[in-house]
Each structure stands twice: as structure tokens, then as C-alpha cells.
Amino acid sequence: MKYAYYPGCSLEKTQRGYDQSVREIFKILGQELIEIEDWNCCGATMYMSVKETVSLAVSARNLAIAEKMGLDIVAPCSSCFTVLAKTNRILNQVPEMHQNVNEALSESGLSYSGKTRVRHPLDILVNDIGIESIIHKTKRSLNGLKVAPYYGCQIVRPEKGFDDRENPVLMDKLFNKCGAEIVYYPMKVRCCGGMLMTTFEDTALKLNKELLECAQKHQADIIVTTCPLCHMNLEGYQDRINEIYNTKFNMPILYFTQLLGIVLGLPESSLGLDSSFIPMPQKLKSIMEVQYV
Amino acid sequence: MDNLNFQSAGYMSKKEVELRRIFLEQVNYIPAGERIKRCIQCGTCTGSCPVSYAMDISPRQLIALFRAGEMETIMKSRTIWICASCYACTTRCPSGIKITDIIYALKRTAMEKNYISQANQVQILANLFVNNLMKYGRLHEGTLIRNYYLKTSLWKLFKLIPLAKKLYQTKRLSLFPKRINAYHSLSKIIKKAQEIDLRITAPPLEYSPEYVGYRTLGEMKLEQRKGE
Ligand code: SF4
Ligand code: SF4
Ligand code: SF4
Ligand code: SF4
Numbered sequence: 001m002k003y004a005y006y007p008g009c010s011l012e013k014t015q016r017g018y019d020q021s022v023r024e025i026f027k028i029l030g031q032e033l034i035e036i037e038d039w040n041c042c043g044a045t046m047y048m049s050v051k052e053t054v055s056l057a058v059s060a061r062n063l064a065i066a067e068k069m070g071l072d073i074v075a076p077c078s079s080c081f082t083v084l085a086k087t088n089r090i091l092n093q094v095p096e097m098h099q100n101v102n103e104a105l106s107e108s109g110l111s112y113s114g115k116t117r118v119r120h121p122l123d124i125l126v127n128d129i130g131i132e133s134i135i136h137k138t139k140r141s142l143n144g145l146k147v148a149p150y151y152g153c154q155i156v157r158p159e160k161g162f163d164d165r166e167n168p169v170l171m172d173k174l175f176n177k178c179g180a181e182i183v184y185y186p187m188k189v190r191c192c193g194g195m196l197m198t199t200f201e202d203t204a205l206k207l208n209k210e211l212l213e214c215a216q217k218h219q220a221d222i223i224v225t226t227c228p229l230c231h232m233n234l235e236g237y238q239d240r241i242n243e244i245y246n247t248k249f250n251m252p253i254l255y256f257t258q259l260l261g262i263v264l265g266l267p268e269s270s271l272g273l274d275s276s277f278i279p280m281p282q283k284l285k286s287i288m289e290v291q292y293v
Numbered sequence: 294m295d296n297l298n299f300q301s302a303g304y305m306s307k308k309e310v311e312l313r314r315i316f317l318e319q320v321n322y323i324p325a326g327e328r329i330k331r332c333i334q335c336g337t338c339t340g341s342c343p344v345s346y347a348m349d350i351s352p353r354q355l356i357a358l359f360r361a362g363e364m365e366t367i368m369k370s371r372t373i374w375i376c377a378s379c380y381a382c383t384t385r386c387p388s389g390i391k392i393t394d395i396i397y398a399l400k401r402t403a404m405e406k407n408y409i410s411q412a413n414q415v416q417i418l419a420n421l422f423v424n425n426l427m428k429y430g431r432l433h434e435g436t437l438i439r440n441y442y443l444k445t446s447l448w449k450l451f452k453l454i455p456l457a458k459k460l461y462q463t464k465r466l467s468l469f470p471k472r473i474n475a476y477h478s479l480s481k482i483i484k485k486a487q488e489i490d491l492r493i494t495a496p497p498l499e500y501s502p503e504y505v506g507y508r509t510l511g512e513m514k515l516e517q518r519k520g521e
Contacts, residue, residue, distance in 0.1 A: 009432040013467040038475040040430040057486040093324040104486040108478030153379035165384045191379030199414045203347045275463040
């Protein structure tokens with residue numbers, strides 16, 4: 001299958017590990033990603049603007065270009081994914097809004113009929129490609145690795161989407177089949193605070209401390225994530241959490257696509273694993289040394 | 294009678310009427326927004342909220358206050374700014390109320406009416422975000438964060454140096470923002486959308502300003518619950 005790829009602002013540089021690993025695993029699984037030419041920011045925070053046409057039009061520009069390409073969008077960032085999907089829903093449910101947005105889009109010769117589907121890579125991997133055909137291509141087993149799957153809050157909400165809203169299981173199933181042990185992780189959809197790390201730092205630090213604590217308590221070796229913002233909060237602020245709460249967290253955080261890339265036998269460098277702040281656990285390093293064809 | 298400076302039950306100040314008008318206009322844009330009428334004050338939203346402990350008014354209380362004709366208290370609250378938009382409340386509300394979107398509507402109302410909240414750093418960040426997007430078409434995180442802390446706390450900016458260093462070492466720090474090529478066509482879209490926003494005044498939900506409480510929204514229709 002071919003998809004219109006929407007990396008989003010964080011994946012361009014700050015979270016290049018996610019970008020690289022998404023591209024690599026799609027390639028090795030025979031899927032084609034074509035980056036949306038000149039995509040613009042989906043305008044997440046613009047939903048706070050006084051009236052909505054601006055924020056809807058900004059994100060709809062991307063939907064319109066993808067529609068022209070005749071492809072569905074793949075958006076790995078949970079935030080972009082939620083915003084683009086929400087725009088889609090509003091345009092399909094509120095005709096006046098749809099009309100207004102099209103009026104704005106026509107200024108640059110675009111129009112959007114509402115057909116583009118917005119997909120998350122996890123959904124495509126598990127529900128379209130299927131765990132069985134992925135397993136077919138694996139080169140390594142995650143045997144002995146204990147994984148805490150963290151979905152974050154946006155990927156399965158607010159509307160019923162591709163996985164359960166309270167207890168999503170797609171990553172659990174996927175990595176379980178890859179040989180990993182999925183630890184009990186009741187905080188899998190508990191919010192990390194997102195942008196609160198900037199605006200209400202204390203509150204966000206506490207939320208992230210709880211997420212790390214829960215993973216540690218259940219003896220996870222790593223946490224896997226699906227969203228650049230959660231990733232940044234859990235990884236980039238671990239030092240600060242240790243400083244404030246007097247803890248000693250040293251929890252490696254990997255994107256689920258990086259972990260899957262390892263299983264598929266891809267080399268460390270092509271998965272952007274060199275960009276992690278916290279080194280991989282020994283168990284995972286040993287797994288990477290094995291290569292059975 | 295007009296000179297009475299106390300408010301009797303069932304009477305709303307002009308300010309309150311105006312705030313309700315703007316808010317209800319916003320609610321009207323939310324698909325199934327009218328479900329706000331059906332709150333049963335069960336508190337599931339508050340119980341599900343990961344940050345309710347840090348709020349001054351709980352999500353359940355927001356709806357109670359709205360019904361009671363206390364919009365101004367809501368406008369001045371910390372709650373609407375600290376909400377992380379995680380949708381936990383919306384997912385669990387037994388009445389299908391889109392609380393997260395309602396809180397967005399409250400934020401917009403507060404911004405339109407210039408309520409400077411206790412926690413106005415959220416507005417600072419939102420404004421910088423919008424400027425950044427308007428200027429480049431994409432968000433440049435480095436610029437956004439730097440400008441934000443320049444406005445709010447130099448000390449915190451200073452404390453971010455170790456993180457910036459790590460990003461640099463792992464080749465994840467981009468120093469300069471870059472404009473997208475289609476920048477001009479994006480600006481045209483935004484400009485037009487702004488014009489449209491100015492001319493929109495959606496008909497507000499039906500309500501009777503002379504009443505507070507459950508009757509503010511007129512008779513409740515028991516329409517079928519669609520979707521979901
Ligand atoms: S959600 Fe964030 S990363 Fe995604 S496009 Fe919007 S601003 Fe950029
Ligand atoms: S968990 Fe945090 S970063 Fe992830 S989607 Fe939710 S708010 Fe955003
Ligand atoms: S969960 Fe829904 S019904 Fe219950 S108090 Fe909150 S908004 Fe009202
Ligand atoms: S969306 Fe806001 S109010 Fe609702 S649970 Fe999340 S943080 Fe709390």
C-alpha cells in the first residue's frame with residue numbers, strides 16, 4: 001500500500017528516532033510512504049483560537065493535499081493524529097464549517113471533499129498488515145525482555161478508534177508475539193501532561209514520575225511509546241524528576257517502531273537509536289547481537 | 294428596581310448573559326455539544342481527571358457553575374488552563390458530554406472576553422505558538438520554548454541548558470527555523486479563514502436568560518443518542 005506521510009514538526013529533528021524508524025519499518029514491510037509535499041503544522045494549539053475556521057483550515061490544508069494525492073494519511077505523532085482526525089470529523093459533521101473551510105482553502109486553489117482517512121502507524125501495522133505477516137519477517141526474538149507499553153492519552157481518544165479507549169492492546173499483542181513479556185501497566189493511557197511540562201511544570205513532573213514509578217514497580221526493562229510528546233516528557237525530563245523526587249530512574253524509552261525495527265533485524269543506526277538519551281538495557285543489546293536468518 | 298445592586302435568585306447580570314451567549318455560541322460548534330444539558334453531576338469526570346488535584350474547580354463543578362449562572366467564576370479559574378486535553382473525562386462521561394471540548398469553548402470565551410487568568414502562561418504559549426506557525430508554517434520547538442521562557446522565567450530557561458545540550462549531542466537540536474515553501478499560499482488560507490471567522494455568528498443554543506439552574510437551557514429534549 002501507498003500512504004501520504006505526515007511526519008509533523010517534532011519528528012523533523014527533535015524526535016528523529018521516531019521518523020527514521022517509521023520510514024524503515026514501512027519500507028521493510030513493503031509499504032510506501034510519500035511525504036506530503038510542503039505539509040504545514042496541524043495547528044494543535046490553535047484550537048484555542050477564538051473561532052474555529054482558522055484552526056480547521058490550517059489542518060485541512062494537509063488533508064486536502066493528501067486527497068489530491070489520492071492517499072490516506074499516516075501520522076505517527078499522537079497529537080497530529082488526533083488533531084487531523086478531529087478536523088475530519090468536524091468537517092464531515094458540520095456542513096457550514098466544511099463550506100467555510102473550503103472557501104478558505106480555495107484561496108490557494110485547494111478544496112477538500114472529506115475523503116482522506118487519517119491513520120496511525122500502529123493501526124496500519126496491526127490491523128492492515130497484520131501481526132502474522134509481520135512475525136513472518138522477524139529476525140530476532142524479544143525473549144526475556146519486559147516491556148511496559150505506554151499508549152498515551154490521545155491515540156485512542158476521544159472517539160472510539162482503532163483500539164479500546166480504556167485498555168488498548170495492539171502493542172501488547174504485537175510485542176507479545178515478538179517474544180517479549182508485557183508487564184502489567186495500568187497507566188497505559190494515563191496522560192503525561194503534554195504541554196503542561198512547559199506551562200505547569202510541577203504538575204507534569206508529578207504525572208511523569210507516576211508513569212515511571214508504575215513501570216519500575218512492575219519491573220519493566222523499557223517503556224515503549226507512540227507519541228513524540230510523551231517520549232520527550234518521559235525521556236528528556238527523567239533527570240529533573242530524579243532531582244526533584246530524589247529517585248533514581250534510568251528507564252530507557254523507545255518508540256514502538258524502534259523496538260519493532262530491532263525485531264525485524266534492522267541496524268541500530270537506521271532506527272535512530274543513537275539519538276536516545278538513556279542507553280538500551282543490556283538485555284536488548286544482547287538481543288541485537290543475535291541475528292538469525 | 295434597576296438600581297438594585299444585589300442579585301436575587303433567577304436574575305443574571307448583563308455580564309453573565311454576555312458570557313453565556315459567547316460560550317453557548319462556541320458550544321454550538323461542538324458536534325453533540327447540546328449534551329451539556331444532560332449532566333447528572335455524577336463526578337466521573339473529576340474522578341478520571343489526572344490533574345483534578347491541581348484544579349481549583351473540578352470538571353463536574355464547571356458544569357454546575359455554568360448552570361447556576363456563575364460563568365465569571367469559571368472564567369477566573371485555574372481549571373480551564375490546566376486541563377491537559379487528555380479526553381479521560383470525555384471518554385467516561387455516562388451522559389456523553391464532551392467535557393474536553395467544553396473546556397476548550399470556555400478557554401475561547403475567556404480569551405475573547407479578556408479574562409486574564411491566574412495561569413496566563415497558557416495564553417502566552419498559545420500566542421507564541423500561533424505566531425510561530427504564522428511565520429514559518431511549521432512549529433520550530435526551539436524558538437517556541439526559548440521565546441516562552443524569555444517571557445515567563447529566565448531561570449527556567451537556564452535550567453533547560455542540560456536538556457538542550459543532550460539534544461545537541463544526539464543531533465536532535467535544530468537551531469534555526471525554516472519556512473515552508475508554500476508559506477504564501479498558507480498565509481492566504483489563514484487570512485481568508487480569519488475573515489470568515491469574523492463574519493460568523495452562529496445562532497446560540499436556545500436559552501432563557503431570566504432563569505438560572507436547570508431551566509436556563511429551556512426544555513430538555515430527549516433525543517436519541519446518536520453514534521458511539
Ligand atoms: S501536533 Fe505538534 S508536532 Fe504535530 S504538527 Fe502539530 S505542532 Fe507539529
Ligand atoms: S500522553 Fe501526553 S504527550 Fe501523549 S498524547 Fe497524551 S498528552 Fe500528548
Ligand atoms: S461525568 Fe458527565 S455527567 Fe458526570 S458530572 Fe461529569 S459531565 Fe456530568
Ligand atoms: S481533558 Fe482536561 S478535564 Fe478532562 S480529564 Fe483530561 S485534564 Fe481533566
